[in-house]
Amino acid sequence: MGEKSVFDSQTNIITDAVVFEEDYTPDEIYCRDEMKTEYVQILRPIYKGRPPKNAFLYGDTGVGKTAVTKFLLEKLADDLEKKHGEQTITANNLSILSSEFPEPHTVASGENADLTVVQLNCQNLPTKGEKGTSYQVAVALVNQFLSEEDELSTTGHAPQAIYNRLYKEIDRLGGTILIILDEVDAIGDDDTVLYELPRSRADGKISEARIGVIGISNDYTFQQNLSPKVQDSLCEREIRFPAYGADQLATILRERADVGLIEGSYSESSLAIIAALARRDSSGSARKAIDILQKAAEIAEDRGKEEITEAFAREAFEEIRKDELIEDIKQQDAHKLNALNALAEAHRLDKVPIRKKTLHSTYSKIVEDNGNKPIAVRSFHNHLNRLVMFGLVNEVTENRGKGGGRYNVYELSQEMTPQAVNKAINETDDISWVDVTYIKDA
DNA sequence: CATCCACTGGAAGATATGGCGA
DNA sequence: TCGCCATATCTTCCAGTGGATG
Numbered sequence: 001m002g003e004k005s006v007f008d009s010q011t012n013i014i015t016d017a018v019v020f021e022e023d024y025t026p027d028e029i030y031c032r033d034e035m036k037t038e039y040v041q042i043l044r045p046i047y048k049g050r051p052p053k054n055a056f057l058y059g060d061t062g063v064g065k066t067a068v069t070k071f072l073l074e075k076l077a078d079d080l081e082k083k084h085g086e087q088t089i090t091a092n093n094l095s096i097l098s099s100e101f102p103e104p105h106t107v108a109s110g111e112n113a114d115l116t117v118v119q120l121n122c123q124n125l126p127t128k129g130e131k132g133t134s135y136q137v138a139v140a141l142v143n144q145f146l147s148e149e150d151e152l153s154t155t156g157h158a159p160q161a162i163y164n165r166l167y168k169e170i171d172r173l174g175g176t177i178l179i180i181l182d183e184v185d186a187i188g189d190d191d192t193v194l195y196e197l198p199r200s201r202a203d204g205k206i207s208e209a210r211i212g213v214i215g216i217s218n219d220y221t222f223q224q225n226l227s228p229k230v231q232d233s234l235c236e237r238e239i240r241f242p243a244y245g246a247d248q249l250a251t252i253l254r255e256r257a258d259v260g261l262i263e264g265s266y267s268e269s270s271l272a273i274i275a276a277l278a279r280r281d282s283s284g285s286a287r288k289a290i291d292i293l294q295k296a297a298e299i300a301e302d303r304g305k306e307e308i309t310e311a312f313a314r315e316a317f318e319e320i321r322k323d324e325l326i327e328d329i330k331q332q333d334a335h336k337l338n339a340l341n342a343l344a345e346a347h348r349l350d351k352v353p354i355r356k357k358t359l360h361s362t363y364s365k366i367v368e369d370n371g372n373k374p375i376a377v378r379s380f381h382n383h384l385n386r387l388v389m390f391g392l393v394n395e396v397t398e399n400r401g402k403g404g405g406r407y408n409v410y411e412l413s414q415e416m417t418p419q420a421v422n423k424a425i426n427e428t429d430d431i432s433w434v435d436v437t438y439i440k441d442a
Numbered sequence: 443c444a445t446c447c448a449c450t451g452g453a454a455g456a457t458a459t460g461g462c463g464a
Numbered sequence: 465t466c467g468c469c470a471t472a473t474c475t476t477c478c479a480g481t482g483g484a485t486g
Contacts, residue, residue, distance in 0.1 A: 127471075135470075155470040156461035335473095356449085379474055381450080397450095401484025405448030 010304035012262065013297045019260030020294040022287070026255060029071050031248040032064045038239045039072055042214075046115060047076060047083070052176055052212025054198050054234050059241025061218050062285025066182060068241075069216065073117060073178075080115065115176045118144050123183040126154045131188035138162045138193050141179065145169040163196060167205045174208040184215040185222035191230050198233035243284030249275035252286050253293055261297060266308045270296070273310050277317045292316050325415055328390060329424035335375060335383045337425055342366055343393065343410060344418035353396060353409035356381060384410060392416060 018024055029036070042055045057065050120140055125132035136154060142165050143151045152165075170177055179197060187193065198213050200206050215234055217223065223235060244252070253271045274296065278289035295316035296308045305312070329340065342363035346354045354362075357377065364374040374380075387393040394413045399406040412421070 133470085153461055155459095156463090156468085158462090158469070161462095375473090376475060378451090378476080382473090385451085397482085399449095399481095399483050400447080401482085402446055403448095403485070404483095405446080406482055407447095407449050 009301040011301055011306050013265040013301050013306065013308070014260060014294070015262055016260045017294075019256050020290055025067065025070055025074070026259075028255075029064060029068055030251050030255060031244060032068055032241070035064070035068055035239050035241055036072065038237070039068060042237050042239075043072060043076055046176055046178065046212070047080060049114075051210045052178055053237055054213045055215070055237040055239065056223055056235045057214065057216045057239045057241065058220060058223060059218065060243055060283050060285065062282065062287035063241045063243055064286065065216050065218075065241050067286075069180065069214070077115075077117075084114070115178065116173055117178045117180065119180040119182065120144065121182040122186040125186065132186050134187055134190045134193035134196075135159050135162065137181070137187055138166050138196075141193075142166050142169055145173065159192075163205075167200055170200070170211065171206045171208045176210045176212070178212045178214065180214045180216065182216045183218070185217040185219035189225075191226050194226065194230045194234050244279070244286055244289075245284065246272070246275045246279040249278055249284065249286060249289045253289055256290055256293065261308075262306075265297070265300070265306060266293075270308045270310055270313050273313045274317070277313065281317070281321070288320075291320055295320055321415070322420070325420055326424045326427070328392060329421060330428050332387070332390075332392075335379075336387055337428065338367055339363055339380065339383050339387060340392065340412075340421050341425060343412055344421040347412060347418045352411040353394075354411065355407055355409055356384060359384070359410060 014020075019026075039055075042053050046052050057069070059065050118141065120137065122132055122137060125136045125140060127133070127136060138159075139152055139154050139157070139162055142162060146152070146169070152162075181187075181194075184194070194213070194215065196205075197211060200211060201209070213234060223231070223238075226234070250268075250271050253275055254268075257266050257271065271293070274289055274292045278285060278292055282288040292313065293308075293316075296312045299312045299316055299319075300306070300308050303312075329337075332340065339359070342359055343352070343354070345362060345366070346352050346359060351358075360374075360377050360380050363380065367374040375383075384393065384395075388395045388410075392413055393416075394411050395408050396410075397406065397408050412418070
């Protein structure tokens with residue numbers, strides 16, 4: 001053996017990095033037995049060749065909604081194959097359930113196709129805003145059935161034409177079609193597609209195929225805000241996924257650690273601490289807990305240690321939080337970055353909390369100095385509000401009463417620092433008209 | 443307890459971009 | 465080419481509002 005490469009860490013704790021990745025499906029899913037039982041009841045008709053049921057799943061992010069779905073669908077595909085002894089499943093996204101839209105499609109043309117699973121993440125619709133529309137979901141679904149070169153564009157069509165096209169494609173495929181709409185709350189107020197799909201067969205829009213729709217959401221209120229018509233059909237069955245408790249998170253971590261880490265590199269107590277941190281910060285997200293574990297292992301490796309200590313766990317937690325924050329900032333558009341920049345400037349000058357009007361003039365100055373035209377106060381107000389919703393900016397309402405009036409004051413939220421804003425803006429690719437000259441070390 | 447300030451935030455319309463089908 | 469459609473974001477207008485003040 002030759003010399004050790006500089007790229008190699010002194011110690012190796014992680015034996016299998018795949019285990020920590022987003023789309024890894026463990027052999028067994030822990031602590032979700034009740035949900036699995038209910039879910040099986042929903043999928044059972046498909047196995048028996050009966051019309052599928054519609055269902056609605058809800059629970060916070062990282063509590064296993066997608067994981068259980070993927071797990072059970074793979075099992076269902078296996079079992080169906082065993083039962084019929086031939087390939088009866090055409091699942092376009094089954095193996096890449098957590099992937100992004102749009103994805104290459106492998107929808108089979110098969111005459112034998114008894115079951116087709118179509119999975120769509122409504123959060124990745126080609127809209128710029130955070131909310132998509134029913135129209136876009138319909139377009140995206142149609143595109144799932146088409147080959148890549150035939151894909152429809154996302155605008156320009158009459159809505160009814162899209163729905164008709166969708167029914168045509170569904171009918172052409174035939175068999176049982178299970179449509180899984182992940183992050184379905186990302187479809188704004190317009191729930192047309194959720195109404196149309198489950199009823200399409202009853203309405204005579206399709207005749208060959210049977211459709212089941214499973215909506216997945218992390219917004220508890222979403223389902224309540226749906227129109228009664230949709231609630232009737234889509235929410236035929238409901239499964240609630242509660243948050244993982246700290247002990248459950250620890251169980252999940254132990255399972256991952258057993259598979260992906262060297263034995264002896266982790267202790268029960270360090271896993272318990274990671275579980276507690278994730279539990280507190282993210283209301284029980286297994287994803288978060290696993291990320292922290294991975295990061296802690298990496299930190300330990302970098303330091304040449306063979307064990308994940310409590311200190312590494314806490315360090316990993318802090319680092320992940322910081323990364324998330326920077327990521328959040330980087331995702332903002334130029335207007336919001338400029339607004340954040342102005343707010344960071346106000347922090348440096350110790351002028352916070354600052355009133356919107358004052359902040360707007362600071363913002364205008366920065367933008368004008370850079371040779372660009374600032375947006376009107378009202379629009380600025382909108383952007384600022386969005387930043388508040390994202391949790392990047394704090395808003396406090398003050399009321400000075402008669403002669404003073406009511407107004408809001410703003411400052412960067414607690415975790416935010418002017419430095420974090422600078423770092424994020426510097427790392428942003430599109431800073432074409434974000435004025436970087438104002439970004440200096442505080 | 444009515445007043446009244448300085449805002450907030452809803453609504454509507456303008457502008458721009460990008461795309462379809464005839 | 466023209467007319468239509470979807471989306472995004474800006475601007476203008478203004479009714480409504482919370483609560484300390486008088």
